[in-house]
Amino acid sequence: MELSGWGRYPRHSSNVVSPGSPRELAMLQRHIPTYVARGNGRSYGDAGIGAGVTLDMRRFDRMKGFDETSGLLTVEAGVLLADLIDRFLPRGFFPAVVPGTRFVTIGGMIAADVHGKNHHWVGGFGDHVEALKLMFPSGQTVRCSRDDNSDLFKATIGGMGLTGTIVEATIRLIKVETGWMRQNTVRAENILSAVQLLTANEGASYAVAWVDCLSRGNALGRSLVYLGEHVSLDALQERNPGAPIYPNTRGRGIAVPLDAPGFLLNRHSIRAFNALRYARARTKDELVTWQSYFFPLDGLDQWNRLYGRRGFLQYQFVLPHQTASRVLPEIMGEIATTRDPSFLAVLKTLGKGGGQLSFPMPGVTLALDFPVSDSIFSLLDRLDRLVVEGGGRLYLAKDARQRPETFEAGYPNLSVFRQQRRAIGAEGRLASMLSKRIAV
Template sequence: MTTSWNRIPRVAHAAELSLTRRGQPLPEIAHPLLAHGLGRSYGDVCLNPGGTLLHTRDLDRFIAFDPDTGRITAEAGLTLDDLLRFALPRGWFVPVVPGTRFVTLGGAVANDVHGKNHHHAGSFGEHVRALTLRRSDGECLEVTPDGTPDWFAATVGGLGLTGLIETVTLQLVPVRTPWMRAWSQRFESLEEFWALDARAEREWPYTVAWIDCLNPGPRGEIGRGIYSGARHATTAPARSRYREPHRAIPLDPPVSLVNRVTLRLFNQLYYRQSVHPTARAVHHLPWLFPLDAVRHWNRIYGYKGFYQYQCVLPPHAQKDGMQALLDAVAASGQGSFLAVLKRFGDRAGPGMLSFPRPGATLALDFPERGNETEHLFRRLDRIVQETGGALYPAKDARMPPELFRSGFPRWEEFASFVDPEFSSGFWRRVTL
């Protein structure tokens, strides 16, 4: 049985094959294909029940790099972790990174991932200069945003359904050091968050907020939290040595460690942690990838796993809509300790199915509690759909088809670019 990072669902595949070289013919078999990198998506977007998974981790070679311009070409199985280890000593950085560096280039393209700097840099796909796409009929397409704009828009954010992404050419950004200048500040309500964000995003390339979903602020409103901003530092601190901690959750607990008692306690302690209103030096690893410091952190939810619910709401509805979502979560008593709120600004992703778009996004994690969890999700779904929002396919394991279709109105146009031999559990679930 194979699963993704959240361990929901667990599915059986007809076959799982490893690709080891570019140009390797795709198998001619009776069931559908799907490329699979590190499996760090949540849900079934990277799973293919009853079909074949094409593992790409062995396609991880560097192909070309220009140290003067920062343009790099590599195979799609290369991880962002390996890319950063290569680029940083040479004065370059990946322009957009998600919350973990343990994803492949192909996965970053297929999901058009976004980061804490979306309002400043846009999504990952905006920095892709070219890619090669192998179709099941043997054709290999050279895809670029200018030369083949339709194929580019279908493949970036295309969930791996247009064929096998073999190589990616990416434009890196220059940096002088692995360190960042970062600050943090508490806010007591969503109203305070919006005002703080409006000021911060004009000056700080990276911005993000943690939200307390359970404990109200002084005025009795749900929405207090901690806001953080950062930028790449121009100089390293005097004591610039950083040693990444190596912590891990060694095994699955018999039950989820995330429950009402631990959530309320965690949120109280996290909100009271030290904040730093004045910018200070921090290494990029703990600021950009805090959860990577604990390997196998997904095990804290136990064998049953967890869901992530990530939505985006348009600008006209983001304030009232976000408050409604948080109020619904608080009323359910379920809560989330990984609650992240961020504004996308005015930038939309370049793909037909790109999730980032003007507005604000909220990401919440919930342990699997059966009907109780699904009842909450149906309430959240109604708020998202009524406000004209969308859910993130890369973080989904149960999105209703009607919510996918309303959130991604170009899905039928996109369907014409899907390789006839490629599919996924997600695609079949929301379109058939």
């Protein structure tokens, strides 16, 4: 069948099988020449598409054990983050790290070592994985942790499913008193002011900025910075008496029923929207639900249809602090003049990555969405050069088109990762369209 990532570009044909047990999974892997595991298909590019066969892991969806004292939860790899939150938030627990959507699997979160709005404070999702079970192409299953098979553990965290199939994981949840967030909104006059605000507020548990990619001059990259904290029960009762402690926000929201016409998101409509959003924003301190703060896009089901049938490219890079102040304005200047500007742009600060191919490094990351067009690829090639010259790299879970030389320049532990793959018999067996394209 034809598969794509969430960006709907590129599309590839792959044979899809859906194993339902470890025994069935082992049997399949022993007899399939080339394959990769896939979760809920929410990586943006081609990471979840097998070069031969794609193993759909969503039937591995059982929650197997929870220790309320330690917050340790053992689940199968296909469990959805949304189901985990629905089950444990009413009990006062929340994942330590979440990405921008809750419709991802736990196995996918580990494979991408996803980062959230709190990476500067607590690291990535992999930093909160206590152990995992990994199945090799031979069908053998091994336990990996920081003490057992530690090198393989580090290769699997952020390894994009290329070291084996994650079957099960034990992760640590954090204790929360309510399902509410205290959100403080601060305006930044340009991109460098936004970076300064994020850096100055690294004491905040969560911090993220929305960026206007069409503003120019002194307002280049003007932003809204959102600082967040989990709300205590006392604070909730004081500021919003009568509110439910854990608001029920299940469901996928209003659905986009069809592919939007290509002219819907253009320079004029995006410029008008950005200007209105920035003008209406005021510095304020308010209480919002967990879904509104962490997963605003989930309120619009199938929002990827807004980019039309050709799909879109998500482009996310990170730059070290030493070069960010120089390179970011150059990148924003390139974007501000393009014919197909980014509708969504998110800025964050990051700490050190936890795995051999983990995306984060101490620095600043910017994520951008571009509609697929004939001209967008030359723009992204120019951005690649700026990122590499600045000592940065691109996020593999968002990538759909970078070249091998860009990848190799950004990931200094690649040779160690390749050695790990050879040692377990994954080279030539575990392959995605991403790994073929960037020559892992």
